[in-house]
Amino acid sequence: MNKPAFDRFHRYEPLTEYLRGFEEAHPTLCSLASIGRSHEGREIWAMTVTNTATGPAEDKPAFWVDANIHATEVAPSSCALYLLAKVLEGYGSDPQITRLLDTRTLYVVPRANPDGAELFLDERHRRIRSSTRPYPFAERQDGLHPSDIDRDGRVLTMRVQDPNGPWKAHPADARLLVARDPAGGDVGPFYRLLPEGEIQNYDGVTIKLARAYEGLDLNRNFPFEWAPEAEQVGAGPYPTSEPEVRAMTQFIVDHPNITGAITFHTMSGVYLRPYGTRPDDTFNANDLWAMQDIGRAITRMTGYPAVSVFHDFRYHPKETIKGVFDDWLYEHLGVFAWTCELWSPQRAAGIDMKKPGGGYRFTEWSRQHDVEDDLKLLAWQDAALGGRGFVNWYPFPHPQLGAVELGGWNAELIWRNPPPEFLEAEIAPHADVVIWHALISPLLNVRAFTAERLGERVWQVRAVVENSGWLPTSVTTRAAEKKLVTPLELSLGVPEGARLRGGEARVMAGQLDGRAQKWVMGVYGGSDASTDRTRAEWTVEAAPGTTLTLEAKHPRAGRVRASLTLGA
Ligand SMILES: [Zn+2]
The missing domain is CATH 3.40.630.10 (Zn peptidases)
Incomplete structure (x- = not known):
């Protein structure tokens, strides 16, 4: 294979x-x-x-x-x-x-x-959010559309010199661009940053970023x-x-x-x-x-x-x-x-994403972080990827904007996915999560299916069914409260020649708890009532040797069957 x-x-x-x-x-x-x-x-x-x-x-x-x-x-x-x-x-x-x-x-x-x-x-190396279906406009809107204009398989950033641009080179590492002094008076060159791409209906002056096609x-x-x-x-x-x-x-x-x-x-x-x-x-x-x-x-x-x-x-x-x-x-x-x-490239680079007061700054980080974080990322990709994670600026004659430079973070390589050499180590633990999460589900088990003889052809039949999983049969309390899940059903199968004299052939038995939601072992004694278990009883008229069947089914806890031969 x-x-x-x-x-x-x-x-x-x-x-x-x-x-x-x-x-x-x-x-x-x-x-x-x-x-x-x-x-x-x-x-x-x-x-x-x-x-x-x-x-x-x-x-x-x-x-x-x-x-x-x-x-x-x-x-x-x-x-x-x-x-x-x-x-x-x-x-x-x-x-x-x-x-x-x-x-x-x-x-x-x-x-x-x-x-x-x-x-x-x-x-095509196009980077879109999701589906290829045009939405909300059937036609491409005017403005800048990201694309691989120099056809090197990467969609990078365009750096355009502009005396009114918001960015300037970092003094310690000129690849990195940092914000200009808000009060002005700092020394250029200054830059404007745009996605690599072409501008539909460029008027020669104003640049807008088009809504994605x-x-x-x-x-x-x-x-x-x-x-x-x-x-x-x-x-x-x-x-x-x-x-x-x-x-x-x-x-x-x-x-x-x-x-x-x-x-x-x-x-x-x-x-x-x-x-x-x-x-x-x-x-x-x-x-x-x-x-x-x-x-x-x-x-x-x-x-x-x-x-x-x-x-x-x-x-x-x-x-x-x-x-x-x-x-x-x-x-x-x-x-x-x-x-x-x-x-997380930040984690790979050793950047702590926790907030000082608790919580995380995953999304905030994209808006604002210390330039030290960028320097750490640059150093990490230089060491781990031989610099492939950040493309140093190189000149490109843009058909509309004239002389620009292409470069910046190679987002396809290090941001959107782990670089291929990091892929297997990154994905492996998540298979274990799926296996574990699937195994905490509810799971029906027939604990007992027995008969006691009451007379020549009369039997008291008992079924005990339990949830052996960690989660309750409803999985969530919300599902039980809002009736998003149907109850456990216990069905007794009585063959031709035998007769059910007491009890309903199909018993609706509600939801069963699991082992989740237990408080830690307390000092006042246990509280493990047997809410993970239910019992149903029937009176059956049948000859010895008759075989009865039990089916227990729950949409989330499975379907299990058992059989019982009377007098055996
Ligand atoms: Zn996503």
Whole structure:
């Protein structure tokens, strides 16, 4: 089998071949299907992973993984491939992975937005936010559009000398540009910085930055708190209007066994959790505590902090991020969902992203930070990448602006994704997060299915069913409170010739707790009431030797069966 390499990024065709290769090599453990077509008509692949010998995928609690919904965030696709390779090759030898595929299901979408990724990875080298569908304008708007004008495979920064420009060279490292003195009086040359590109309908004087032609952001197109263009740029005309988002949401609601999810993005080196739009004091307290517990485990496994988008990842103090994937899964479906932002060049360079008073400055850092941070980044990329992370300024005759220089941060290499030589080490721990997160799901178990003989042909039948998982069967308190999940059902099967005399053949048994939400061991005694367990009883009239069946099913905790031969 053709195994994926983790020292480079993969275009759509090889990615598809790797997925087909997994399916050919492990036919009982995985199956590949398309969940829909992209705007340009590419299949959006989803790999279903479980050991089919222990039951079909839909009868097991499941975990969702998607990647690369944002066009240039291609390292996440490699992360999804890494996860697939790890669980498929580890089955049978790694006990945790074996237990995972015997009892749970993974749904993995390695490339949610294949059109945008292809535009970035093929010879066009275009960097757009998400979908290739033009939005909100059908025509390209006037102004500067980023592009690779010198055709060297990189879209860099243009440095234009301008006596009124806001930037000047740093005295210690002239590659770096720093802000001029606000009071003026400093010595030039001064520069204006613009994205590498060409200006549509340039008037020879004024330069405006055009609204992106492909202006959608697919991770603003999900239903929860979706908002129109004026309030949320790129959100699309209505929730799930875009085929990629439509395919994902349809698959997820069609698979009620999904108990949790991670959507993989770049960059920042952080796990983000709901809400994007609300503070933590509006969060259901049980669910917040559970997410904080999960977050601590994630931090132990990856070194990534786990934070609220509202508190630690907003781009503007007066604005929130709306219509995103993880909020939708928590709020509308009542399952725990995370956005993992892979890779942090700042961390690689040894920059502390914590705020002095607590919290993090992931987004703030983009607006304002000390120039010492830039010097650290420059020194890091000089040492670790031989200077490929920052292109020293070189002259270029711009067809409209005249003599300019191209250079600056090589964002494609070091910001948008980990450089290829850092890729495998960066993505590897996140496969462990997925495995662990899938294994904390609820899981039904038949603890007992017994009969006591009351008379010649009369039997008292008892079933005891438990949730052996860490999370409750509802997964979240929100799901139970808002009836986003249906209850446990216990069904007794009585064959021809026997008769149910007492009890209902189908018993609705509510939700069962798990082991989550336990307070630390206290000094006043334990409180572990058996709320993880339920009992049902029936009176059955049947001849000895009759076989009864029990089916216990819950949309999020799986479906299990047992049988019992009377008098045996
Ligand atoms: Zn992203």
